[in-house]
Amino acid sequence: MFKKFSINPLNVIEEEYEKNYSYLKHFLLKLTRDEQLSEDIIQEVFSRMLRNPEKILEVKYIRTWLVSVAKNLVIDHYRKKKPSLMEDGEIISDLLVDTSNPEGLMIQKETIFNALSNIPKLDKTIFLAKEHYGYKYDEIASLLDMPVSSIKSRLFRVRKKILANLERGESDG
Secondary structure, X not given: XXXXXXXXXXXXXXXXXXXXXXXXXXXXXXXXXXXXXXXXXXXXXXXXXXXXXXXXXXXXXXXXXXXXXXXXXXXXXXXHHOOOOOOHHHHHXXXXXXXXXXXXXXXXXXXXXXXHOOOOHHHHHHHHHHHOOOOOHHHHHHHHOOOHHHHHHHHHHHHHHHHHHHHHHHHHO
């Protein structure tokens, strides 16, 4: 019979770090598109393991557990660092590329603000994650803990609404 607690948990953690580092790094780079943040999250995952090393022996599927912890840390990071993707000032400054023409900048800023003004926060988040930040449907679904089909249908509806807002804005002017 295999005696579970005769194994040194610190050795298990070290082995898992070596086995799963590349996998976690690739997963986190895809999710965050930020190498430094990915490194920080990996370090935090394994730091948590070192705080309570015996707990690793209770985990049945370590890679799945590591990915889950890492994903939750990414979500926590974005909730703390960017409490809302919907800070209109941030969105507008992020979306605007050409700042050489002040008049055009103001018109562009106003157009974007008006197009996004009456869209619910969750829909704005989905739209910006897909269209501005370039996340894939499954990545958005994972971050928001929603089915991919819901993400796709919400994105479809928000695109229609933004187009309607833009058309209404153009016909008013």
